[in-house]
Amino acid sequence: VTTQQNRSRPRNARGQGSKLRDEIVSAAGRLLDENGNAEAVTLRAVAREVGVAAPSIYAHFPDREAVVRAVVDRSYIELIAAIVAARDAETGPVERLEAGVRAVLRFAADRPTHFAVMLGLPGSSDPEPNRGSTEPATVSFQLLVDGINDCVQAGLAHCPDPHLAATAIMVASHGYALLKPRKPTFPWPPDERLVSYFIGTLAGIE
Amino acid sequence: VTTQQNRSRPRNARGQGSKLRDEIVSAAGRLLDENGNAEAVTLRAVAREVGVAAPSIYAHFPDREAVVRAVVDRSYIELIAAIVAARDAETGPVERLEAGVRAVLRFAADRPTHFAVMLGLPGSSDPEPNRGSTEPATVSFQLLVDGINDCVQAGLAHCPDPHLAATAIMVASHGYALLKPRKPTFPWPPDERLVSYFIGTLAGIE
DNA sequence: TGTACATCAGTGAACGCGCGTTCACTGATGTAC
DNA sequence: TGTACATCAGTGAACGCGCGTTCACTGATGTAC
Numbered sequence: 001v002t003t004q005q006n007r008s009r010p011r012n013a014r015g016q017g018s019k020l021r022d023e024i025v026s027a028a029g030r031l032l033d034e035n036g037n038a039e040a041v042t043l044r045a046v047a048r049e050v051g052v053a054a055p056s057i058y059a060h061f062p063d064r065e066a067v068v069r070a071v072v073d074r075s076y077i078e079l080i081a082a083i084v085a086a087r088d089a090e091t092g093p094v095e096r097l098e099a100g101v102r103a104v105l106r107f108a109a110d111r112p113t114h115f116a117v118m119l120g121l122p123g124s125s126d127p128e129p130n131r132g133s134t135e136p137a138t139v140s141f142q143l144l145v146d147g148i149n150d151c152v153q154a155g156l157a158h159c160p161d162p163h164l165a166a167t168a169i170m171v172a173s174h175g176y177a178l179l180k181p182r183k184p185t186f187p188w189p190p191d192e193r194l195v196s197y198f199i200g201t202l203a204g205i206e
Numbered sequence: 207v208t209t210q211q212n213r214s215r216p217r218n219a220r221g222q223g224s225k226l227r228d229e230i231v232s233a234a235g236r237l238l239d240e241n242g243n244a245e246a247v248t249l250r251a252v253a254r255e256v257g258v259a260a261p262s263i264y265a266h267f268p269d270r271e272a273v274v275r276a277v278v279d280r281s282y283i284e285l286i287a288a289i290v291a292a293r294d295a296e297t298g299p300v301e302r303l304e305a306g307v308r309a310v311l312r313f314a315a316d317r318p319t320h321f322a323v324m325l326g327l328p329g330s331s332d333p334e335p336n337r338g339s340t341e342p343a344t345v346s347f348q349l350l351v352d353g354i355n356d357c358v359q360a361g362l363a364h365c366p367d368p369h370l371a372a373t374a375i376m377v378a379s380h381g382y383a384l385l386k387p388r389k390p391t392f393p394w395p396p397d398e399r400l401v402s403y404f405i406g407t408l409a410g411i412e
Numbered sequence: 413t414g415t416a417c418a419t420c421a422g423t424g425a426a427c428g429c430g431c432g433t434t435c436a437c438t439g440a441t442g443t444a445c
Numbered sequence: 446t447g448t449a450c451a452t453c454a455g456t457g458a459a460c461g462c463g464c465g466t467t468c469a470c471t472g473a474t475g476t477a478c
Contacts, residue, residue: 011420011421011422011472011473012420012421012422013421013474014419014420014421014473014474014475015420015475016421017420017421017422020421020422033330036328036329036330037245037328037329038328039243039245042463042464042465043464043465043466044463044464044465045463045464052422052423053422053423053424054464054465054466055422055423055424055466055467055468056421056422056423058466058467059420059421059422063465063466064464064465064466112328112330113328113329113330116327116328117328119384119385119388120388120389121322121327121328121384121388122242122243122244122318122319122322122323122327122328123242123243123319123388124239124242124318124319124387124388137389137392141392163393163395164395164399164400164403165403167394167395167400168378168400168403168404168407170381170385171378171379171381171382171385171400171404172374172377172378172381172404173377173381174381174384174385175376175377175378175379175380175381175382175384176377176381178325178327178380178381178384179325179376179377179380181330182325182326182327182329182330183326183343186343186347187369188373189369189370189373193370194370194373194374194377197370197371197374197408198374198377198378198408201374201407201408201410202403202404202407202408204407217439217440217453217454217455218453218454218455219441219454220440220441220442220452220453220454221442221453222454223453223454223455226454226455248430248431248432249431249432249433250430250431250432251430251431258455258456259455259456259457260431260432260433261433261434261435261455261456261457262454262455262456264433264434265454265455269432269433270431270432270433
């Protein structure tokens with residue numbers, strides 16, 4: 001029995017020990033979407049992927065769950081950055097709103113398991129403490145509400161309750177993002193058509 | 207070390223051996239929602255829950271995955287029965303349509319992990335072979351399309367593309383069903399309000 | 413400049429656990445004669 | 446009616462595995478003198 005190590009990885013220089021932390025999070029992220037479920041992110045698999053011995057992880061994380069949490073936290077930051085970037089690349093309010101939703105769909109298509117785990121699926125309830133208004137889900141929801149308000153103020157949408165509309169668009173886009181990669185045989189309409197339809201009708205765009 | 211058995215369960219009478227099959231599926235179903243993920247449905251846990259030795263399961267299922275599949279299959283049948291029952295309890299086409307969607311939400315609220323696993327979450331792609339038009343997801347989608355068409359034919363809805371509208375309602379209701387139990391701190395609008403809103407606008411109800 | 417030493421970034425062996433699965437088996441029950 | 450026997454519904458011990466985690470450790474590197 002040989003415990004084959006990935007010898008290509010050199011030891012970090014002094015003071016650079018926390019570089020391993022990043023490598024661990026990246027490796028865990030790769031495992032998540034390659035294997036399709038959070039249970040595949042085992043400390044031993046992560047260590048193999050990084051090219052390190054399993055106990056080395058304990059210098060940076062207290063336990064296995066903390067590694068998964070770190071992956072989710074990082075991915076949420078990336079998701080919000082993608083939404084903002086997509087939105088800011090457009091000028092018209094309606095286009096900005098749609099671009100933001102499309103960015104979510106792109107993220108979910110690229111990393112379907114990431115996206116599901118970020119939403120706490122399939123667990124029955126979010127085990128993480130409420131982080132309040134800085135919680136990533138709250139941030140991205142606020143971006144959506146703002147996008148709708150911009151359409152209304154530009155006179156492009158009639159929407160008596162932007163919060164209700166934003167909630168509806170959120171559940172629709174999350175549902176689409178989750179279902180589409182998992183039901184490839186379903187006769188999906190073209191992406192733009194479905195997205196325009198539900199954003200248009202739910203936000204009351206005229 | 208004692209392998210404690212649940213002695214309360216009597217051996218099935220001759221010819222009734224397949225009763226154990228049902229007990230296994232029920233026990234696995236209970237474990238699914240109690241523990242919040244499909245990995246908790248281990249053969250040993252199921253056997254403990256039923257009050258039987260683990261190898262006894264092999265008389266009825268070829269392997270662990272077959273047990274989970276049987277749970278999902280049974281749950282899909284129950285879900286469709288619930289949709290039909292809810293729909294048939296109403297008379298107006300709009301009410302029938304909404305009642306069907308609400309039945310899905312009730313199911314997901316009662317058995318959140320079941321519902322997620324039925325949709326293949328959080329795996330990246332549905333591993334099951336396509337069962338074609340008899341697939342439960344196809345059946346429930348058709349119920350939705352029919353419900354919209356009934357509204358249109360009754361002159362209660364203006365909907366140029368029922369298939370597109372049904373797809374939008376499906377992703378919205380599934381998204382809502384998945385998110386609501388997992389984000390209890392989100393300021394959800396009242397259930398009836400959100401459901402009426404997205405069904406009303408997406409199906410073009412006047 | 414040389415060298416002892418503290419520090420840092422890891423390692424390797426080991427632990428106990430629960431898992432899926434295999435295997436030879438047991439003991440009650442119905443049935444053929 | 447009595448009894449041998451086949452069948453059925455399950456059992457119990459064991460296998461090898463990968464896991465999370467603990468522990469004492471190592472060896473390169475920068476630093477103080």
